[in-house]
Amino acid sequence: DEAFAGIDEEMRGKLMGLTVAFDLDVILTGHELWGAYGEVPSVAVHDLLRRPPAEGVSVVSLRWDGHDLIEDENLAGTAAGSVPQRPPSEGLFAADSNRP
Numbered sequence: 001d002e003a004f005a006g007i008d009e010e011m012r013g014k015l016m017g018l019t020v021a022f023d024l025d026v027i028l029t030g031h032e033l034w035g036a037y038g039e040v041p042s043v044a045v046h047d048l049l050r051r052p053p054a055e056g057v058s059v060v061s062l063r064w065d066g067h068d069l070i071e072d073e074n075l076a077g078t079a080a081g082s083v084p085q086r087p088p089s090e091g092l093f094a095a096d097s098n099r100p
Helices: 009-021 076-081
Strands: 043-049 058-064 069-071
Touching: none
Parallel strands: none
Antiparallel strands: 043 058, 058 069
């Protein structure tokens, strides 16, 4: 989020447009920068929220289609174009047969 600090909204849109012009895939973090600019044809947004003392983090997934920011419940499961896979059968990330 520091890359865009002190830059007005119009210039942010132009800079985001450069990522499109150069065909760059980027990951941005920032509570005010969602990438929803007319210069950007599409972007996935994942808004994370944690409210202590509650455990865990809630995620709202949104999709920018070049015109509108739309809530997209399916986006979280396919973030960054990844294909959901079964957990490995052994190792640190192995499925726990004791959990549903």
